[in-house]
Amino acid sequence: MNNDGVIKSIGDIDPEFIKEARPDSRRRLWARVVPAAALALILLIGIFTLPKILWPREGEYTAGLQPTAEPVGAEYGGQDSTPELGSVPGSTYGGDVDYCLRRVTLEEMIAASDLVVHAECTAVGEARKYTFRVMDSYPVSLPESIVLMIPSYHGTSLEGLEYSPKEGDRSILFFVNTPDGEGGTRYTYNGVIRVLDDGTLKNDSISDLADYTYDGLVKALPELAEKLIKTPEN
Amino acid sequence: MNDPDVIKLYFERSEQAVSETKQKYGNYMRSIAKRILRDERDVEEVVSDAVLAAWNSIPPESPRDLAAYLGRLCRNAAVDRARANSRKKRGGGEYEAVLDEIAELVPSAEAGPEEAAERLAVTGAINGFLASLPKKKRTMFVQRYWYLMSEGEIAREHLMTRSAVSMQLSRLRAALKEHLKKEDVDL
CATH class of the missing domain: 1.10.1740.10 (RNA polymerase sigma factor, region 2, helix turn helix motif)
Incomplete structure (x- = not known):
């Protein structure tokens, strides 16, 4: 048999094999289109996102930080107990939707809280569930939120946070410090846990605090808290 | 219809x-x-x-x-x-290229009167060979030697490089040659 004969023998193979191998132009099209579309999408995301990350403008939240669905603290601006908060220049607590779109100062954060809690991580369980121990607490101004300072590690999950919201609690501000690689710690993530109507907790990051180390924050806290505490006498 | x-x-x-x-x-x-x-x-x-x-x-x-x-x-x-x-x-399209590859399998010979019977035996052996292959390899073989698709087309369809397809087809031809020998197919 010559080569043509073999070619013809192959031509007579089982029709099932022929059907199975039938060229699929759509499959070839997808093979071309999908990588090209993925590349285009990555480029588009890069073009629109990178400038915002590299050169964030005033009023824009920075990379990795999400705006809260509902500006936390918005309700404080109209309350009689702290009417001045809404009028502080640059304040984030005046009910302005800008709240979650700019950096806030520690004072601003504390001023919007009724309790500052300094807690430490005492155990790490499965699935990154952390247990916290309250070290100190400082009552501050408003009756509807709590500040937690949580010395822990980057990536801390708050799922294990043992907190039972009391009636009237609306939000918890928290700080998570991380090792800075040089033996110290720094805050890289601060957020708000919102107490939802059904009593569950929702974690929204809000901003990053500028230039506070963990130690610095702990030292500054009592003074700041004292300054901001509003007692009935005040 | x-x-x-x-x-x-x-x-x-x-x-x-x-x-x-x-x-x-x-x-x-x-x-x-x-x-x-x-x-x-x-x-x-x-x-x-x-x-x-x-x-x-x-x-x-x-x-x-x-x-x-x-x-x-x-x-x-x-x-x-x-x-x-x-x-x-001389100078057909993909057919000539496939013919060259098939030449590895069989010595060139003139067609004889028994060709039809031989073809039947060869087809049976090839069917057995194809049935023993995994689906992807079988598809590649049939696309190359039945549909006479180019190696580039097969590579695109299977998301492979052309050289990988070429290598795979070369191995399949060698395997078919062995199979035909085992089956005592007279080529």
């Missing part, structure tokens, strides 16, 4: 069978012939020859897969045409 209805038209000797076949499978058969032949006129003639062959063979044949049946008729007609062209002037 679905395939059983088209086949029924052939059995009724209705000429509508020819027009339905060309309408439904014309492009498919053309794509097969184009891989083997370069000349557009040859392609059209081969498609017509294949439809005529279907008209002459159904009945008594009653193909269980009309597409594969027509594809085979078209392919064989195209191979005949390419061989005739090749005798006049």
Whole structure:
């Protein structure tokens, strides 16, 4: 048999094999289109996102930080107990939707809280569930939120946070410090846990605090808290 | 119109069978012939020859897969045409490349009177070989040596590099050669 004969023998193979191998132009099209579309999408995301990350403008939240669905603290601006908060220049607590779109100062954060809690991580369980121990607490101004300072590690999950919201609690501000690689710690993530109507907790990051180390924050806290505490006498 | 209805038209000797076949499978058969032949006129003639062959063979044949049946008729007609062209002037399309690859399998020899019987034996052995392969390898083999797709086309379809396809096909040819030896197929 010559080569043509073999070619013809192959031509007579089982029709099932022929059907199975039938060229699929759509499959070839997808093979071309999908990588090209993925590349285009990555480029588009890069073009629109990178400038915002590299050169964030005033009023824009920075990379990795999400705006809260509902500006936390918005309700404080109209309350009689702290009417001045809404009028502080640059304040984030005046009910302005800008709240979650700019950096806030520690004072601003504390001023919007009724309790500052300094807690430490005492155990790490499965699935990154952390247990916290309250070290100190400082009552501050408003009756509807709590500040937690949580010395822990980057990536801390708050799922294990043992907190039972009391009636009237609306939000918890928290700080998570991380090792800075040089033996110290720094805050890289601060957020708000919102107490939802059904009593569950929702974690929204809000901003990053500028230039506070963990130690610095702990030292500054009592003074700041004292300054901001509003007692009935005040 | 679905395939059983088209086949029924052939059995009724209705000429509508020819027009339905060309309408439904014309492009498919053309794509097969184009891989083997370069000349557009040859392609059209081969498609017509294949439809005529279907008209002459159904009945008594009653193909269980009309597409594969027509594809085979078209392919064989195209191979005949390419061989005739090749005798006049070497230089067919993908057919020539495939012929070179097949030359690894069999020593060149003139066609003899027993060729039909030999072909049947070879086809049976090849079917056994293909059945033993994983689906992807089988598909690649059939796409190359039945559909005569280029290595580049196969590479795109399987998201592989052309050189990987080439390597795979080379291994498959070697494996087929071994298989044919084991089956005592007289080539």
